Amino acid sequence: MKVKLSIKPLVIALSLFGATAALADINIGVSVSATGPAAVLGGPQKNTAQLFPTSIAGEKINWIVLDDASDPTATAKNVAKFLSETKVDMLMTGTTTPGVMAAAGPAADSKTPLIALAPNRLDGEKFKWTFTMPQPIGLMAEPLLEHAKSKVYKTVAFLGYHPDAYGEVWIKAMEALSPKYGVTFGPIEGFARTDTSVAGQVIKLVSLKPDAVLVVASGSPAAMAHAALSERGYKGQIYQTHGAPSPVFLKNGGKAVENGILVAGPVLEWEQLPDSHPSKKVSGEYAKAYEAKYGQNSLSSFGGHMWDGWAIASRAIPVALKKAKPGTAEFRAALRDAIESEREIAGVHGVFNFSPTDHSGFDGRARVLLQVQNGAFKVISK
Structure with missing residues (x-):
């Protein structure tokens, strides 16, 4: 069903939603960086x-939004508050992969559906209760490797978060997929999310002359690493993951990131999509609502993962309400089952079709290739 959105400021205070919340209220806990x-x-x-x-389907929704300050330990504390004090029916949590990992255990233990906002590798009960909004790493790695194959690149090096959960999932995906495309993956040079320089790593990579370098980072660090390669005279192709595309990347990278190729979800350059793309309409609705409130050119693909979380919840909640009341274990279980069984949920990053063995739900409609041209992202492959 479609839900009419009303743009209202949220009250971001946990105390307002404690014991006074009505039994019928739907409580959703959000912890973001x-x-x-x-x-x-x-x-x-x-x-x-x-x-x-x-509100949805005649029931009030209480949104409890907390900041984890980019600290997975704080994410875990926020989730503990959601589960013990507010008895949330659903979690939308984990801006970073470490944050998701911190939330997945408590979510599974309490049998609470978790909408994860960052890529992850989970199994068992953690997987059963977690539904991941960002596209699977393997799905996003394929078009980069296809491009490398088309250009007859034989070596693709790694420069990115390592050791780090996000970097690790990319390394595993590239190691598994690169032989299929005739590409040798490596060497691997890592840096921390908080590092302000990668000069040493870049000197090593430039001296080895790989055909291409994959930068695995997000936001400003992604731009910093890309710029360092350009400034050291690296002439090969520089690729970026879907953690990078944002206005901050373009602003901080400037001319140094020109001609970089990034894999991304459809939302960032939705106007360049064909009208037949299932994400174009919903992306336009999100972009217009977001920029009406936060200003022109403020749209970021990362907020799109949250929007997709609501797209999924808005389909699942009415189904679950037919089986149980909010605030109960039965309702949480019904929510989880509804998320897993609903089909063709159009989001800004693609179309979701979850199953018991697939808690990503994406297919090829969830990715495009972008190239930085004249300081802007241009879709070069749909």
Whole structure:
């Protein structure tokens, strides 16, 4: 069903939604990195949450939004508050992969559906209760490798978060997929999310002359690493993951990121999509709502993961309400089952079709290739 959105400011205070919440209220706990190193990702997610409606199917929704300051330990503490004090029916949590990992255990233990806002690798009960909004790493790696094959690149090096959960999932995906495309993956040079220089790593890579370099980072660090390669005279192709595309990347990278190729979800350059693309309409609705509140050119793909979380919840909640009341274990279980069984949920990043073995739900409609041309992102492959 479609839900009319009302743009109202949220009251972001846990105390307002404690024991006074009515039994019929639907409580949703949101923990995002609104501050700290991952704020370029979590800020748009917090902003997006303020666009959500406060009722659905005749039931009130209480949105409890907390900042984890880019600290997975704080994410875990926020989730513990949601589960013990507010008895949330659903979690939308984890701006970063470490944040998702911190939330997945408590979500599974309490049998609470978790809408994860960052890529992850989960199994068992953690997988059963977690539904991931960003596209699977393997799905996003394929078009980069296809491009490398088309250009007859034989080596693709790694420069990115390592050791780090996000970097690790990309390394595993590239190691598994690159032989299929005739590409040798490596060498691997890592840096931390908080590093302000990658000069040493870049000197090593430039001296080895790989045909291409894959930068695996997000926001400002992605731009910093890309610029360092350009400034050291690297002439090969520089690729970026879907953690990078944002206004901050373009602003901070400037001319140094020209001609870089990035894989991304459809939302960032939705106007360049064909009218037949299932994400074009919903992306336009999100973009217009977001920029009406936060300003022109403020749209970020990271907030789109939060928007997609609501698209999924808005389909699942009416189904679950037919089986149980909010605030109960039965309702949480019904929510989880509804998310898993609903089909063709159009989001800004693609179309979701979850199953018991697939809690990503995406297909090829969830990715495009972008190239930085004249300081802007241009779709070069749909």
